[in-house]
Amino acid sequence: MSTPAMPVPSDTTLLLAEAAQRLAAGGLVAFPTETVYGLGADAENPEAIARIYRAKGRPSNHPVIVHVAPEADIGYWAASIPAQGRALIQAFWPGPLTLILPRAAHIPAAVSGGQDSVGLRCPSHPVAQALLREFARLKANGQGGVAAPSANKFGQVSPTHAAHVHSEFPDLGPADLMVLEGGPAQVGIESTIVDVSRTGQGIGPVLLRPGHISAAQIAEVLGVEPARPDAAAPQVSGSLKAHYAPRTPLLLQALDRLLEAAAEPVSGRTAAVVFPGHAGPAMEQVDWLECPDDPAAYARELYSLLRRLDQQGYARILMERPPRGIAWQAVNDRIGRAAAAFEPS
C-alpha cells in the first residue's frame, strides 16, 4: 500500500520532530486528521494511554484507535488480517475508515480497553502521515502507532480545528499537550468503523459506526452489506445513545414541528438551523441559520456550527431533521446522538 507523499506546510515540518519526540517520551500530541483532530499517545505505552483517558475524562474500558502510516506493517498490530479486511484496506486506506481486527498478543490491552481486538486506521491527512512516519522512525523496529481518540472531553463534540482542541483542554499547558495545526478537517465527522475481528467465527463484517465512507461503498467492495452491531459486537463509545453533544439543548425536528416550536415563547434566544429556503418568519428571539443541503458539506460544518452556537449563549438549538436515506446516515447518526443527550430518559 503506497501513496505519494503529500506536501506538509514548512512551518509544520519544524514541529514534527518535536512532536514525535514527545510521543516517544510518553507525552500527548494532538494532531489533525481528515476526519477530526486526535489526541495522540504512543500506542505501545500503557502509561501514555492512561494520560489520554485522564485528559478526556473517559472510562478506561473504552478502546482507542491506533493510527499508522501508509507503510506500516499491519501484521505487527493484528494477529490476523481476514481477506475482507485486506480488501477494505486496499480500497479505502489512507482514508476515513477504521478496521477492528484481532489484536496481536504483544500489543498492550490498554489500547483496546482490555478487548482482544485492535482498531487500526491509516489517515490521509499529510500532517498526520508525516507525524506517524517520524514517530515510527524513532522506534527500534520501525513500527510505531499513535493511539488517538478524538481530542475532546468524553461525550462532547469532536474538534475540527486546532483552536477547538485548545479550548477543550484549558487545564493542559503547552508542556502537557502539543497541538499540531493542520487546518479545518475536511470530512468533519469521525471515521467509519467496520469490525472484521470475528470473521474467523463466521461473524461480520459489522458496521460499528457510520461515516463518510458509506455502508454502500463497503458493500460494493465486499459484495455483502455490513451488518448492524449485535450484542456481542465490540463496544464503541460513540455508539452510546447520548454522545457527541453540545452544551446547549438541541432539539431535532421535522420542519413543520420546528416552525411551531420556534414560535413558542421561551426565555432566551433560539438558534433555528434549517435547510436552504426553509427559514420561518422573522421573530425577535429567533436566529434562522441555513445548513448545507449536501451531506458531505453538512458533515464538514456540523461540529464547528455546534461549537459556535454553544459559545453564543443560545437557550436552545432547533435543527431541522435531515432526509433519511443512506447518503445522510452518518450525519443522522451524529445529530441523533447529540439530540438524545437532551431527551427525557
Ligand code: TXA
Ligand atoms: O475519525 C476518527 O476515528 C477519529 C480520528 C482522530 O481518527 N478518532 C475517533 O476516536 O473518533 P474516538 O475514540 O473518539 O472513537 C473511536 C471509536 C470509539 O467509539 C471506540 O470504542 C472504537 O472506536 N474502537 C477503537 N478501538 C476499538 C476496538 N478494538 N474495538 C471496538 N471498538 C473500538
Ligand code: MG
Ligand atoms: Mg470521540
